[in-house]
Amino acid sequence: MRVALFTNNYLPFRGGVTTAVETLREGLERLGHRTWVFAPAPAETMEDPPLVFRYPSIPAPTYPGFALPLPFSPRLARVARGLDLDVIHAQHPFLLGVTARRLARQQRLPLVFTYHTRYEKYAHYVPLPQRFVRALAVRLSCRFADSADVVVAPSAGIAEMLRERGVGTRLAVVPTGVPVDQFAPGDRTAARRRLGLPSGAPLCLYVGRLDREKSVERVIAAFGSIAEALSDARLSLVGQGSHAEALRRAAEASPARDRIHFHGGAARAALPPYYQAADLFLFASETETQGLVLAEAHACGLPAVAVRASGVEEVVVDGETGILTKPDASDLADAAIALLLDPERRRAMGAAARVVAERSFSASAQVAAMAAEYARLLA
Numbered sequence: 001m002r003v004a005l006f007t008n009n010y011l012p013f014r015g016g017v018t019t020a021v022e023t024l025r026e027g028l029e030r031l032g033h034r035t036w037v038f039a040p041a042p043a044e045t046m047e048d049p050p051l052v053f054r055y056p057s058i059p060a061p062t063y064p065g066f067a068l069p070l071p072f073s074p075r076l077a078r079v080a081r082g083l084d085l086d087v088i089h090a091q092h093p094f095l096l097g098v099t100a101r102r103l104a105r106q107q108r109l110p111l112v113f114t115y116h117t118r119y120e121k122y123a124h125y126v127p128l129p130q131r132f133v134r135a136l137a138v139r140l141s142c143r144f145a146d147s148a149d150v151v152v153a154p155s156a157g158i159a160e161m162l163r164e165r166g167v168g169t170r171l172a173v174v175p176t177g178v179p180v181d182q183f184a185p186g187d188r189t190a191a192r193r194r195l196g197l198p199s200g201a202p203l204c205l206y207v208g209r210l211d212r213e214k215s216v217e218r219v220i221a222a223f224g225s226i227a228e229a230l231s232d233a234r235l236s237l238v239g240q241g242s243h244a245e246a247l248r249r250a251a252e253a254s255p256a257r258d259r260i261h262f263h264g265g266a267a268r269a270a271l272p273p274y275y276q277a278a279d280l281f282l283f284a285s286e287t288e289t290q291g292l293v294l295a296e297a298h299a300c301g302l303p304a305v306a307v308r309a310s311g312v313e314e315v316v317v318d319g320e321t322g323i324l325t326k327p328d329a330s331d332l333a334d335a336a337i338a339l340l341l342d343p344e345r346r347r348a349m350g351a352a353a354r355v356v357a358e359r360s361f362s363a364s365a366q367v368a369a370m371a372a373e374y375a376r377l378l379a
Contacts, residue, residue: 001374002034002084006100007091008069010039012046014240014265015209016292017091017116020154020176022268024089025051027177027367036083038076038096040069053079055096062125063242071099085109087374091116093144101147110377113148114174115141115158118310121213121287142167149377152370154290157310172373175314176292177363178299182269185301185354186276194273195263202233202340205278205302207271207293208285210241215307218284218329220250220260225333227256230340235282238274240265275300279346280339283312286327291315299357303349305335315361321353 005025009017021037028035040057043065048054053076057067080088080103089112090100097113104111119137126133145151145167152174153159159171192199204226206219216237223235237247237260244262251260266274275281281297281304288311294304295315304322306312316322323339325331339346 001028001086001371001378003028003087003089003374004036004038004080004083004085004100004103005089005091006038006096008040008095008097009066009091010037010052012042012044013066014267016176016290019268019292020114020116021091023177023179023363024367024370027363028371030364031367031371033371038080038099040067040096042067055099060125062127069096071095077103081107086378087112089114090144090148093119093141097144101144110149110374111147112150112152112373112377113145114152114154115145115162116154116289118158118287118289124212138165145169150373152373155311155314157314158289161310172369174366174369174373175290175295175361177366178292178295178357178361179363180299180358180361183272183275183296183299183357185350186272188277191273191277195277197236197277198232198234200232202230202280203278204233204235204280204282204336204340205238205274205297206235206282207238207274207296208283210237210239210244210247212243213285213287214241214243215284215286215327216243216247217250218307218327218332219282220247220254221329222282222284222332222336223260224254224256225330226336226340227254227259229333229337233340234259234261236261236263236274236278238263238266238271271296272300275302278302280305280336281322282332282336283307284327284329284332285309285312288312295357295361298353299361301350301354303339303346303353305332305339307332315356317352317356321349321356 007021025035037052041054055069057069060066088100088104090097120134123130123133151169283306286309291312307327308324318324323335
């Protein structure tokens with residue numbers, strides 16, 4: 001098959017959608033399919049492989065480092081028509097998603113749409129009345145979903161939400177997969193040595209964007225209590241984002257400030273040692289469609305303490321691969337302390353987490369499921 005992926009988020013920007021696009025592209029190519037990516041041009045010049053086509057873009061006024069594509073290019077429309085495509089796959093309902101739909105209709109090609117994001121949860125990035133933006137985001141994203149031939153939901157919870165909102169298009173649940181051969185349990189001591197971390201201290205970890213909707217300040221607040229109970233505990237935060245400076249200030253105000261470390265952003269290929277070095281993954285976001293970093297942590301045999309929320313509870317099996325809590329820093333801290341003081345239970349949860357990752361989140365299986373959806377459309 002010949003597939004075009006249209007995305008508003010792509011390298012060098014790091015995030016769940018970029019990871020999903022790259023995982024799908026690489027997996028489809030391994031299966032022998034041809035895949036192209038249409039994405040915004042980044043602010044800095046970078047060398048792309050021939051399969052990537054860039055739309056002109058402008059800097060996002062409310063999110064530094066994020067490029068907003070200008071979704072019209074006669075040249076790239078001609079390029080897309082010349083690729084003899086079988087399927088067009090939009091990753092967003094706005095900007096290049098609209099471009100993808102227009103090209104699909106012009107060429108009478110099937111349109112697939114993945115509902116990666118709960119758009120109403122990101123209303124704070126738009127400088128308009130929040131209630132209006134949230135309502136508009138829901139209405140426009142559902143209308144776009146209804147215009148596609150199939151809508152891919154990263155979790156069953158998102159599929160159910162879309163049905164409740166009246167989306168009538170066929171829904172397929174296909175999570176973003178994790179390459180479980182790369183994200184795997186490893187030597188904890190060697191991983192810590194490689195990252196320059198102390199060998200014996202209990203280590204909590206957060207990986208992900210440092211943005212407001214991720215509620216990382218709740219993780220920092222919880223760690224203040226964890227550090228009080230375990231005097232040598234440490235917290236590593238891996239990621240970057242628009243809320244990073246505010247989070248650094250929150251960490252500086254914490255009594256455990258000397259044991260909170262910001263490691264900055266990291267390419268996905270560089271993440272496994274962080275998971276392998278840690279004892280526990282902490283996650284407080286309530287805006288996930290899947291919770292991809294939780295699946296990565298589980299693939300590395302790392303149990304999690306996370307806030308119970310849509311997407312999250314389809315990765316973390318409460319009491320088996322981690323603990324789900326109320327959206328409260330003290331609840332998060334109490335669960336984390338209990339696990340950090342019980343290494344035997346933590347090891348059992350880590351082993352169970354690896355089994356869940358292999359069974360439910362293997363990249364090869366999820367890419368094959370997506371390819372099967374394409375084939376079903378073409379048939």
